[in-house]
């Protein structure tokens with residue numbers, strides 16, 4: 001049993017995390033280094049956990065932030081099995097797997113340090129190694145290697161391998177302090193790699209910032225390889241997801257679970273970030289509707305924190321799919337339909353197929369965007385999306401074109417509805 005975990009941010013030990021008490025409350029004690037480097041009330045770690053805060057009013061916030069670093073569902077269960085604890089044992093999971101996390105957070109044991117570049121590196125993976133990693137992914141999620149000192153954690157429900165990459169483009173396994181720099185997402189029950197890759201390309205065509213991504217095959221399995229924008233060479237870049245930023249627990253990522261709304265995210269962006277990013281939030285919301293992506297929930301958007309703690313920004317887009325175009329098959333081989341219920345609602349409208357331009361305008365206005373600006377952002381984005389849809393050669397063209405057309409209904413001038 002681990003009694004204390006040291007929370008590192010970049011190369012600074014900022015706090016000591018303690019296991020939950022009898023009420024399930026995690027302890028977090030700030031260390032002098034954090035106060036010295038960033039000062040009290042700095043939101044460098046999270047907008048929900050200002051440095052120096054004692055969390056008396058919302059004791060759950062500490063647990064919520066750190067639990068959000070762990071995977072969900074089968075990956076979390078498999079990781080718990082690997083270390084023989086219950087999958088509800090968040091603290092032990094963080095102790096075992098929290099060394100390489102999203103952003104620049106690392107959770108280390110007391111005798112460990114993040115200082116010193118010499119501690120860690122990458123071992124090249126041969127094609128056979130990669131195939132073996134993939135074959136074991138359900139029992140050893142993320143390519144973790146506890147004996148080999150690769151202790152990664154990354155949120156999400158889908159299967160993933162976390163890897164490094166040599167200058168020659170070969171995949172590698174990190175160890176020690178070396179961070180994973182790419183995420184490999186192989187197709188499983190839900191064939192999503194081709195779809196996700198196409199959606200990322202479409203987003204780029206629409207002017208949204210997208211991480212470098214490739215569609216590769218590992219042992220014949222279509223796999224999305226996506227570069228980690230929270231890495232810069234061997235440096236970690238800090239980010240937190242929408243649930244962490246708003247202080248919600250991981251089980252509340254969908255608004256239908258009473259998780260954060262887009263308006264709540266806009267409040268965080270307005271308060272701590274660049275107000276121009278509120279416009280970006282609106283463009284993202286339109287993009288999801290054009291794609292027919294009902295799975296845009298609050299963990300599928302992240303905020304980048306510069307190390308100076310000035311100028312928090314919405315990070316590049318990730319985990320996007322045209323869920324309305326997906327044809328998942330269940331374990332019995334039966335075709336299933338994806339839900340069309342939105343991860344985050346638009347002006348109270350819950351179905352990805354029901355949202356209109358007027359709903360988008362009303363949503364933007366509720367965040368403080370003026371009507372004229374909201375209309376200009378929406379119409380401008382729909383124009384760009386229409387062109388991008390015309391140029392699409394991924395097989396999504398028809399869906400995208402029809403969806404742009406449908407959302408545009410209500411626009412004054414060229415379209416009537």
Ligand SMILES: Nc1ncnc2c1ncn2[C@@H]1O[C@H](COP(=O)(O)OP(=O)(O)OP(=O)(O)O)[C@@H](O)[C@H]1O
Pocket residue numbers: 102154155156157158159183211226227228229230241299300302318319
């Ligand atoms: N390119 C990236 N760079 C940095 N971090 C990323 C990137 N892509 C994803 N992440 C982080 O990893 C987490 C999991 O990734 P992703 O959302 O793609 O997985 P998923 O399992 O498909 O998620 P879900 O459970 O939403 O289906 C994200 O919530 C985000 O924190």
Ligand SMILES: [Mg+2]
Pocket residue numbers: 156157299300319
């Ligand atoms: Mg996700």
